[in-house]
Amino acid sequence: MNDQLENEEISRRKFFMKLSLGLAGLSAAVAAVPVISAVLAPLLESKAQKWRTVGKLNDFKINTTNLVTFINADPEPYAGITAKSAAWLRRSSDTNFIAFAANCTHLGCPVRWEKDAHLFMCPCHGGVYYADGSVAAGPPPKPLTRYQVRVFKNEVQIKTAPLPITSIGASKSQPA
């Protein structure tokens, strides 16, 4: 009889031990949900892309490359000037536009168009690109990234896109 009582006592103790650990684990897990959600927030945000007008068709002369700026797709109301992005817009013919992201494909620094030299140059590590965005010199592993661009009701529009991130397998060939 005594033995049985003792066994019961032990299993009760074991039960409470498991219960306490289980409840502690559960409370931690539940509290972790909103915390992890905050950590991963940037991955959970909308991937919306928007067409942004960057100028009138006549603002851009054929065979010139100009800096245009626009507001990102879905900026926070408190983003201020950090909501802006820049692109180099090249008008290659009457109807054709190419928009290059201003970020060097090496490490993302802002490339600048040198209009007399007809080259894009990066101030950070000496990356150089030709007018068509292909790599001319320096460390960039691939050509300048392009934004989609269209002419809509006599206005030139650029489709916003995430900041281009170069992946490890990037190659020098021109993108399709």
Place this chain on the structure above:
Amino acid sequence: MKNFLKKIWKWIDDRSGISESILPVITHPVPPRAKWSYVFGSATLFCFLLQVITGVALSLLYQPSSKEAYQSLQFITNQAKFGNVLRGIHYFGASAMIILVGLHMMRTYITASYKYPREMNWISGVFLLIFTIFMGFTGQLLRWDSNGVWSSVVAAQQLGRVPFVGEYLARLLLGGNTIGGQTLSRFYSYHVFIVPAFIFLFVAFHLYLVIRNGISEPPKAGRMVDPKTYRSWYQNLLKRKGVPFWPDAAWRDIIVSAFIIIAIIALAVLFGAPALTTPPDPSMVQTSPNPDWYMIPFFALFALMPHKIESIAMLLGPLLTIILLFSIPFISHKGERSPLKRPWAMFGVICVFVFVISLLVIGLQASWSPNFNTKPLPLTDIKSSNPDSTIVKGVHLFYAKGCQYCHTINHYGGKAGPNLTTVGNRLSIEELKVRIVNGGKNMPSFGGILSKEDLNNIVSFLHSQN
């Protein structure tokens, strides 16, 4: 009155056990002859405390918002009383911490203090090194001028090279698909809450280990570390020759730390805080991002590595370095500790030192970057004393077409390409044309850019440089 205060202290001490627990720690015996080379760790700790205090003070004035941080920094720098000095102390304190962490680590390696039983001291120290570098990086970024914005982009690009998940890591770091409202909030959280919490934790652990394992006795050639007998030998040494840490050893730590902190404050008063560059507008592209000096070696490495292996090296380089650092106490955890008997280890540490300092020096010159600030080459500085019109046009084109960004003639121009002051001696007219039209190893081909006339003018100018 004095007696009354004494009574109060006795009551507090009795109920809290302060003397009982603290006194044995600060007076614990340490090996004799642990002299000036043992001060770097405590100096790092005091610099860290200085960073905590000045950091908290800065946070009272700073706005951690992508939109307003820049304005608040201008306020701190130009309007707040002692604001510029406060920023300066935090900046020079960060620099001192990086240097001292490096010295502390080198000293530990040179005297092989990481060997048995202090492997865990070394490992926790490597964590602290990584945290310190991360703090340095995020700290210069919180300056949230154009340098801050582009530093975050550069860091995101590096993370982007991680296979499969690189893109996600980059977006997490930036706080979204682009720079934006969340970017600075996240870096602020890393710099002010998350990483400092880890530093406190690891510093506590690191110090606990110093007490538990004792500071390493100065090495002597021929005296081997044997894990079987070391602990009892060490206890015996302390019993026979040990001196109390406070005050017999600690006075050196305190003198050096105080001297360093006074030097940091003096530098801050003399030079002030690093200047803010242009506002954090990601659409302003006329800017030359440049990290603070302690990030320059990394920055330089990215320009100098062979371009083909760079994406892989960007990933494997840091990874292998960290793995190597962690494995040092496992590669050799016993035997000789004296630097005199470990020539290859000393050779290694000298190589690393020379490598990092060289990268720093080369990086500060950054000769691979186009020199956008170069002034037009005056006609008085060319070789031809009586230049004809083609040469004069060539001189102008040499500047206008960007040649001068990378090539120097008579101290005018950049250093990315060869100096062309006497290029007429080396290359014929035809050879010059071929180079310019086709480009070369690291030179764009100008065939599609220059008109025939422009090319002829530039070539006739360059050929006259003999």
